[in-house]
Amino acid sequence: MSETPIDSSKRTWLIATSCAGAVGGVATAVPFVSSFEPSEKAKAAGAAVEVDISAMKEGEKLTVEWRGKPVWIVKRTKEELDALPKHDGELADPESKRHPDEFTPPYARNEWRSIKPEYLVVIGICPHLGCSPTDKFTTGAQPSLPNDWPGGWLCPCHGSTFDLAGRVFKNKPSPDNLPVPPHMYLSDTRLLIGDDTKKA
Amino acid sequence: MAAYREFKQISPNASATAKLTNWLENRFPTAFDAYKVHMSEYYAPKNFNFWYIFGSLALLVLVIQIVTGIFLVMHYKPDAAKAFESVEYIMRDVPWGWLIRYMHSTGASAFFVVVYLHMFRGLLYGSYRKPRELVWLFGCAIFLALMGEAFMGYLLPWGQMSYWGAQVIVNLFSAIPFIGPDLSIFIRGDYVVGDATLNRFFSFHVIAVPLVLLGLVVAHLLALHDVGSNNPDGIEIKGPGKPIDEKGHPLDGVPFHPYYTVHDIFGVGLFLFVFSAIVFLAPEMGGYFLEANNFIPADPLKTPSHIAPVWYFTPFYSMLRAVTSEMMYALIACVVLGVGYGVLKSKLAGVLKGAVTVAGVIVIALMLTIDAKFWGVVTMGAAVVILFFLPWLDCSPARSIRYRPSWHKWLYVIFVIVFFVLGYLGMLAPFPLGERVSQVGTLFYFGFFLLMPWWSRLGESKPVPERINFVAH
Numbered sequence: 001m002s003e004t005p006i007d008s009s010k011r012t013w014l015i016a017t018s019c020a021g022a023v024g025g026v027a028t029a030v031p032f033v034s035s036f037e038p039s040e041k042a043k044a045a046g047a048a049v050e051v052d053i054s055a056m057k058e059g060e061k062l063t064v065e066w067r068g069k070p071v072w073i074v075k076r077t078k079e080e081l082d083a084l085p086k087h088d089g090e091l092a093d094p095e096s097k098r099h100p101d102e103f104t105p106p107y108a109r110n111e112w113r114s115i116k117p118e119y120l121v122v123i124g125i126c127p128h129l130g131c132s133p134t135d136k137f138t139t140g141a142q143p144s145l146p147n148d149w150p151g152g153w154l155c156p157c158h159g160s161t162f163d164l165a166g167r168v169f170k171n172k173p174s175p176d177n178l179p180v181p182p183h184m185y186l187s188d189t190r191l192l193i194g195d196d197t198k199k200a
Numbered sequence: 201m202a203a204y205r206e207f208k209q210i211s212p213n214a215s216a217t218a219k220l221t222n223w224l225e226n227r228f229p230t231a232f233d234a235y236k237v238h239m240s241e242y243y244a245p246k247n248f249n250f251w252y253i254f255g256s257l258a259l260l261v262l263v264i265q266i267v268t269g270i271f272l273v274m275h276y277k278p279d280a281a282k283a284f285e286s287v288e289y290i291m292r293d294v295p296w297g298w299l300i301r302y303m304h305s306t307g308a309s310a311f312f313v314v315v316y317l318h319m320f321r322g323l324l325y326g327s328y329r330k331p332r333e334l335v336w337l338f339g340c341a342i343f344l345a346l347m348g349e350a351f352m353g354y355l356l357p358w359g360q361m362s363y364w365g366a367q368v369i370v371n372l373f374s375a376i377p378f379i380g381p382d383l384s385i386f387i388r389g390d391y392v393v394g395d396a397t398l399n400r401f402f403s404f405h406v407i408a409v410p411l412v413l414l415g416l417v418v419a420h421l422l423a424l425h426d427v428g429s430n431n432p433d434g435i436e437i438k439g440p441g442k443p444i445d446e447k448g449h450p451l452d453g454v455p456f457h458p459y460y461t462v463h464d465i466f467g468v469g470l471f472l473f474v475f476s477a478i479v480f481l482a483p484e485m486g487g488y489f490l491e492a493n494n495f496i497p498a499d500p501l502k503t504p505s506h507i508a509p510v511w512y513f514t515p516f517y518s519m520l521r522a523v524t525s526e527m528m529y530a531l532i533a534c535v536v537l538g539v540g541y542g543v544l545k546s547k548l549a550g551v552l553k554g555a556v557t558v559a560g561v562i563v564i565a566l567m568l569t570i571d572a573k574f575w576g577v578v579t580m581g582a583a584v585v586i587l588f589f590l591p592w593l594d595c596s597p598a599r600s601i602r603y604r605p606s607w608h609k610w611l612y613v614i615f616v617i618v619f620f621v622l623g624y625l626g627m628l629a630p631f632p633l634g635e636r637v638s639q640v641g642t643l644f645y646f647g648f649f650l651l652m653p654w655w656s657r658l659g660e661s662k663p664v665p666e667r668i669n670f671v672a673h
Contacts, residue, residue, distance in 0.1 A: 036400070042390045063501055068392035070501040124501075128573060130371035130392075131364060132503040156505045157368060158521065159630050171525065175571045 048194030050186065053119065061135065063124065066193050070124040070132055071181055073191065080151060080164050081117055087150050087163060092170045093177055103127070105196060108180040113165040121183050121193065122166040124153075128174040131157035137164075153178075205229060238425055243438070243453030244460055245431035247670040251325075252429075253467035254318035260468055261311045262417065268304040269406065276356065278402035280395035283358035284497040302483040308350055309489045310475055312512035315343060323590075323612070326599030327430040333591040335427065338420040340588045345416060347584070349409040350512065352401040355393075359494030360504045366401070367393045368507065372520075375574040392500060433668045434600025443667070452668050506629050514626025515619050516580050519645065521630060522638040523576035530643065531575065532567050535560055579642065586649045593649055596656040598664050605659030611648070618644050 046067045053073060056062060059080075062073040088094040096104040096113060107115050114120050124132050133153035141147040144154060145161065152163040158173040166178030182196040210222040225232050275294050277286040290297035319339070322328050328336035355366045370393060374384040389396030428438050436442060437452040445451055454460070484490040488511045493504040509517050523531070539560030543553045567575065598604050601612065622641045625634045 036386050036389055038385060038388075038390050039396065042394070042396060046391060065501060068390065068394055068500055125392075128371075129368040131368065131507065132501065134503075134505065156503055156629070157364075157507055173521075173524070173573065175573060 046194065048192050051191045051193060052189060053191050054189035058118075059137070061137075064193065066123075066181060071193050072120070072122055072124045074120040074122075074164070076112070076118050076120060076164055081112055083150055084163065084165055085111055087148075090169055091163065091167045092172070092175070094167060096167070096177055098176055103176050103179045105180060105182055107196070111165070113167065113177070113180055115183075115185065119191075120165060121180060121191070122178040123181050124178070126155040126157065126160055126174050127168075127176040127179065128155065128158055128160055128172075131155050133160070133162060133178075136161075238421070239457040239461070240455055241449075242425055242456040243450050244429045244456050245433075245437050245668055246452055246454050247431050247433060247668045248429075248460070248463075249432050250467075251317070251321040251432070253464060253471075254314045254321060256464040256467065257314040257471050258311065258318055259417070260471070261307055261314060262413070264303060265307045265311065266410065268300050268307065269410075271300050272304055273406055278356070278399050280358065280398050280498075283356060283398060287357045299479070302479045305490055306475065306479050306483055306485075308353065309485070309510070309512065310478075311346060312350070314471075315346060316512075319343065319587075320616070324601045325430055325432050326434050326594065326596070326601075328591045329430075329434075329594065329599050330591070331427045332424070332430060335420060335423045336591055337588060338416055338423055340584075342413060342416045342420060343587070344584060345409055345413045347513070349405060349413065350510070352405040352409070354510065355398060355401045356405065357494060358398065358498045360496045360498055361491045361494040361507060363393055363498035363500065364503050364507045365509055366397065369509075370397075372577045372580075375571065375577050377570055377574065380574075394500075430599070431668055432600060433602060433665065434598060435664060435666075435668060437668060452670070508627045508629075511623060511627065514624070515622040516583050516626075518622040518626035518638045519583050519642045520576045520580040521626070522635065522642040523572050523579050524635065524639075525572045527639050527642075528567055528572050528575060530639070532564055534643075535563055535567070583642075583645060586646070590649070590652075593652040594656050595653050596661065598661040600664075603662045603664045605661065607659060608656075611655070614644070615648050 049064055049066045049071075051062070051064050051073065053062070053075075056073070056075045058075050058077045060075050063070050064073070065071070092098075094111075096109050100106075100109060104113060108121075112120070113122070126133055133155040136142070136145060136149065136154045137151050139149055139151045142149065144159065150163055152161060153166075154161050155174065160172040160174035161169045162174075162178055163169070166180070168174045168177050181193055183191060183193045184196045186192050205226075207226050208222055210219060214222070272290065275286060275290045275297060277283055287301070290301050292298075294300075322336065322339070351366075351369060355362045370384050370387050373387060374380040376383060385391060387397075388394070389400060428436070431437070437450045443451040449455075478485060478489075484492075491508075491510070493507070496504070508514065539556055542548060542556040542560075546553075548556065596604055596608070601609060618641045622638055622645070625638045625641075628634060
């Protein structure tokens with residue numbers, strides 16, 4: 001075999017056909033790989049959700065589903081709002097400056113992280129690994145929480161804590177605050193979650 | 201290519217069995233050759249001890265999983281709205297369905313028990329050393345495939361633990377800078393774990409990964425039979441200078457069939473005692489094999505108050521959790537030490553030293569800029585990947601622990617304890633002391649492997665015998 005001289009024309013064609021075959025193979029792989037992407041149906045399910053908040057009382061939390069995730073709407077009391085700036089020093093990112101485009105839309109980049117101060121709208125999924133934090137609205141000392149606990153949420157999976165503006169405390173596994181979804185008020189009592197560009 | 205084979209003639213007076221055998225052998229000689237190569241003329245060392253049962257048991261559990269799996273798929277519905285219900289239907293209404301399902305769920309844990317013990321056997325007797333590196337690599341690939349298989353299978357009952365476990369693990373990928381968030385959507389096929397995720401995990405669990413596993417098992421066995429089995433003494437029984445009988449077979453070996461087949465049937469009997477006891481008496485194993493929260497249907501809006509992976513993943517999960525922003529400083533210190541050693545102490549060329557320094561600086565810069573969460577994921581992945589490098593990390597002159605310095609045994613004991621402690625902590629909710637212990641454990645785990653090229657050379661090995669130790673019984 002090795003004695004036979006190399007037929008360079010044959011070799012050129014072997015390389016050319018192999019390359020063409022490889023291109024075809026890759027092209028065939030594209031539809032299969034793309035089928036992993038969310039389907040049109042899943043994308044459509046990402047449509048905005050309208051919520052009526054007229055019946056909400058102070059200190060109450062409402063959970064709605066948007067894109068399969070829990071979105072919390074919390075009507076905070078005056079005292080809770082006043083307490084927010086007091087523990088800024090213990091927070092990792094009190095002014096929501098980290099990744100603002102992903103976690104906090106421009107209209108929520110304020111102390112209370114919301115459009116109307118009393119209504120907080122956040123996605124109830126911990127940015128660490130996707131668990132849903134538990135309500136810990138009672139202030140003061142309690143298991144797994146510091147003695148000066150100002151009220152907020154505790155993630156059961158890895159112990160991240162968030163204040164009542166969904167801001168994460170320092171030295172916790174979650175690097176970011178709870179994300180604020182795009183949202184807008186269609187009227188005083190009607191909230192639209194998932195869209196902030198629609199004409200009211 | 202196989203040479204032309206002469207058709208064997210047989211006497212017309214031969215028995216019907218002999219005629220049939222001859223007919224088959226003339227038409228399908230490969231099967232007859234394979235039987236000889238892998239069974240009746242595969243010579244394995246005489247001195248196997250009980251540690252050598254776990255390879256055969258792993259094969260048995262694989263068969264149990266495939267057979268029970270086939271029957272479960274006949275009743276299971278991979279649909280987010282029906283999955284939980286269909287599993288309860290199997291448990292309550294399908295005749296003997298509970299048994300088939302408990303065999304499958306217990307089989308999953310049993311698989312990891314025997315595979316961990318099988319791997320530890322390799323570690324004890326240096327079974328991964330030259331020329332068995334590929335056997336080990338195929339084995340590690342099997343372990344990796346098995347982890348994927350178990351993880352995806354765990355989503356299928358669609359309980360709370362299935363759901364949130366998958367949610368947490370898939371979200372690990374979103375920690376990868378730049379491509380992470382899109383990658384995790386790509387894996388889930390939706391913005392959260394949902395019907396699309398369940399269906400694709402089902403497809404992977406019942407078709408794709410089992411096929412890969414079977415292929416790898418075949419490669420693992422073929423590679424093993426090409427180089428021959430290691431044994432507790434860690435010395436070869438075949439090769440130049442090794443004693444052989446008049447037929448050329450090694451004196452220190454016995455044919456796999458009938459010697460080890462019968463031997464393994466005994467081991468299988470003992471295994472099935474334990475396996476049946478668990479299946480019938482404690483299928484949930486106190487929450488270790490089937491977790492309590494998984495008896496609640498998946499609820500995407502509510503995370504259970506405590507979530508933890510099944511026991512076989514917890515050592516690695518502990519390492520993931522151990523990497524906090526504080527731990528990053530310890531890891532950076534390790535990189536600095538490693539680079540410092542490479543530059544100041546090693547005999548590398550000047551150019552290489554420069555490259556090591558530059559690489560070190562880049563890694564440290566990345567470690568300072570990217571979240572600890574990402575490095576936790578890297579650590580967990582590295583804990584599995586590092587096993588692949590074992591054949592090249594171990595530089596001990598003696599293969600088997602029997603002839604290594606005695607303190608190596610103690611090191612192995614500590615390694616096993618650390619692995620258990622990490623596993624235990626991974627099941628608990630995080631607490632400060634546990635976090636500190638798992639950080640020390642993580643450093644020990646990686647130190648054990650990464651420093652192996654140095655520590656395995658230290659101390660004085662005992663004289664390795666020429667022939668294996670074997671006393672007939």
